[in-house]
Amino acid sequence: MNKAFTKETDHDDELSLLPEMPTGVSNYITPAGFLALQNQLRELIAHAPVDGAISALGQTRSEIEQRIHYLQSRIESAQVVNPAVHVGNEQIFFGATVMYQDEADELHTVTIVGLDELDPANGKISWLSPVAQALLNANEGDMVEMDVPAGLEELTIMAVDYLHASS
Numbered sequence: 001m002n003k004a005f006t007k008e009t010d011h012d013d014e015l016s017l018l019p020e021m022p023t024g025v026s027n028y029i030t031p032a033g034f035l036a037l038q039n040q041l042r043e044l045i046a047h048a049p050v051d052g053a054i055s056a057l058g059q060t061r062s063e064i065e066q067r068i069h070y071l072q073s074r075i076e077s078a079q080v081v082n083p084a085v086h087v088g089n090e091q092i093f094f095g096a097t098v099m100y101q102d103e104a105d106e107l108h109t110v111t112i113v114g115l116d117e118l119d120p121a122n123g124k125i126s127w128l129s130p131v132a133q134a135l136l137n138a139n140e141g142d143m144v145e146m147d148v149p150a151g152l153e154e155l156t157i158m159a160v161d162y163l164h165a166s167s
Contacts, residue, residue: 019115019126027077028127029114030095034080037116041071074116087162090140094127098135099159107158112136131155 021027029037048064083095092098097111110123112132117124125132134146140160145152 019118021074021077021115022128025128026079027074027114027116028081028094029078029116031080031082033114033117034075034078037071037075037078041068041075044068044071078114083162089162090160092135092138092157092160094136095162096135097123097161098157099161100135101156101158103153103155110135 044064044067048061048068081094083093086093086096092112094112094114097109099107099109101107108123110125110131112127112135113124115126115128118126127133127136130146130148134144134155135157138144138157140157142157144155144157146155
C-alpha cells in the first residue's frame with residue numbers, strides 16, 4: 001500500500017523529530033543532559049519487546065532498536081561540558097542561564113544547552129540557535145545584536161547564572 005494512504009504513528013513522528021547533529025559540529029551536552037541520555041538508553045533496553053511484540057512503552061522492537069542506536073551514537077559522540085566551572089562568571093558560555101531583555105522590553109530567561117537537551121517551552125535552547133549565538137561570549141550588562149527576519153534586534157543581557165544551569 002502506498003505510504004500516502006497509511007497513517008503514521010506518533011512513534012514514527014517522534015523518531016523523525018530527533019535532532020540531527022550538523023556535520024562537523026561538536027555534540028556538547030551538560031552533565032544533566034548526558035545522564036538523561038544514559039537513563040533513556042537503560043529504560044529502552046529494559047523494556048525492549050521480543051519479536052514483533054509491542055513494548056510497555058507502546059513501541060515495536062524496530063522503533064526501540066532505532067532509538068537505542070540513536071542514543072548510543074549520541075552518547076558516544078557527547079562532549080560533556082560542566083557549566084559549574086563558570087560559577088561567578090558574568091561571561092556567557094555553554095550551560096549558562098541568561099536573562100535578557102529584547103527591544104519590546106520583554107524579559108526572557110534561557111539556558112544554553114546541547115541539541116539533545118532542547119526544551120524551548122522550559123527555556124532550554126540549543127547553543128546553535130540564533131539567540132544563543134548572539135549571547136555567547138557576551139557579558140552581563142552588554143547589548144548584543146541578533147539577526148532576525150526584519151533585520152537586527154538588540155538584546156540587553158540582564159543576568160548570567162551558572163548555579164541552576166545543570167539542573
